[in-house]
Amino acid sequence: MTDLLKADFFGEGRTTSPYWNESVWFSVSIPERRIHGMIQYYFRPNMGMLNGGPVLWDRSGQFQWNCLYYNWSHLQAMPQVNGKFDMQARNSLTVKMLEPLQRYSIQYDKEHFELDLIWEAGGPCHELVTGDPGQKATAGFHIEQPGRMKGTIRRHGEEFKVDCFSMRDTSYGAREYESLASGGYFWGIAEGSSFHALCMTTGDGLGVEANCIGGYIMKDGEMASMASGKRTVLEFGQFGPSKVLFEGTDKLGRSMRATGTIDPGLVFTGYTDHTVVWSLAEWDWDGVTHWGDNQEFKPGDPFREIARGELKLG
Numbered sequence: 001m002t003d004l005l006k007a008d009f010f011g012e013g014r015t016t017s018p019y020w021n022e023s024v025w026f027s028v029s030i031p032e033r034r035i036h037g038m039i040q041y042y043f044r045p046n047m048g049m050l051n052g053g054p055v056l057w058d059r060s061g062q063f064q065w066n067c068l069y070y071n072w073s074h075l076q077a078m079p080q081v082n083g084k085f086d087m088q089a090r091n092s093l094t095v096k097m098l099e100p101l102q103r104y105s106i107q108y109d110k111e112h113f114e115l116d117l118i119w120e121a122g123g124p125c126h127e128l129v130t131g132d133p134g135q136k137a138t139a140g141f142h143i144e145q146p147g148r149m150k151g152t153i154r155r156h157g158e159e160f161k162v163d164c165f166s167m168r169d170t171s172y173g174a175r176e177y178e179s180l181a182s183g184g185y186f187w188g189i190a191e192g193s194s195f196h197a198l199c200m201t202t203g204d205g206l207g208v209e210a211n212c213i214g215g216y217i218m219k220d221g222e223m224a225s226m227a228s229g230k231r232t233v234l235e236f237g238q239f240g241p242s243k244v245l246f247e248g249t250d251k252l253g254r255s256m257r258a259t260g261t262i263d264p265g266l267v268f269t270g271y272t273d274h275t276v277v278w279s280l281a282e283w284d285w286d287g288v289t290h291w292g293d294n295q296e297f298k299p300g301d302p303f304r305e306i307a308r309g310e311l312k313l314g
Helices: 300-307
Strands: 020-030 035-044 049-057 073-077 086-088 094-099 103-110 113-121 141-155 158-174 183-190 193-201 209-219 222-236 241-250 255-262 266-268 274-285 288-299
Touching: 020 113, 020 141, 020 288, 035 274, 049 113, 049 266, 113 158, 141 183, 141 193, 141 209, 158 183, 158 193, 158 288, 183 209, 183 241, 183 255, 183 274, 193 222, 193 241, 193 288, 209 241, 241 288, 255 288, 274 300, 288 300
Parallel strands: none
Antiparallel strands: 020 035, 020 158, 035 049, 049 073, 086 094, 094 103, 103 113, 113 141, 141 158, 183 193, 183 288, 193 209, 209 222, 222 241, 241 255, 255 274, 266 274, 274 288
């Protein structure tokens, strides 16, 4: 888990697949104001394309046309870059690696929206390894890393101070979402502890239970991969879970039990064939608040049926 320097560079053994994907993601939030967001981009080098940018939302707007900010840009030509973490996109997003696996600078200035942020590691990288065929089709190599985001966000003259727990991930490999079913990607971070889990919903994807296929527990200075786990939805909101229980055990035999309260979130359609309800989440793990998020993903067509009231969650 510590020898993962390759995560910060373009992937090894790139194939000729047009779907070869090099992804980067950082979370950002202001929990006391229920503001949550992301800086995400991915290269499709064999298509000569770069997608992504910053997105920010709160409870006042759930869609790209009414959230606080949205410029997850499609169809940008891939710029000349020195590395996956040394780039400037057409939409002004600039990311620089200051120290491998440790510190990154994130800048943005467009449409009266500015970012001036530094991400710092709060623990080691964890490689997500899963035998699930749908997940394996989305990335050959994938890591998560807990950390902290600090700096400022400015929107139409209003300045937001940022000092929050933050997860980052990065991946590479051919990425095809068609085989990915329904599930939740979620995590929580507090001072000295964190966890991450990927759970796939059982049955038709509308039920209350989802089985863990990967993730980690970090506690008492030690990180270990999840060995098993289950997420149970306790309450549903309009488009996805609003309260969940996660029970997991890692490969060191340590168990955890956490309850998550999930905001309505952003209905994110950037992946086109899957819809993600991307939400700020507040986790109670052993009486300690862990801030994080929940990314509830579902193929586009069943999500449309849920949104139209033709299918009922749970």
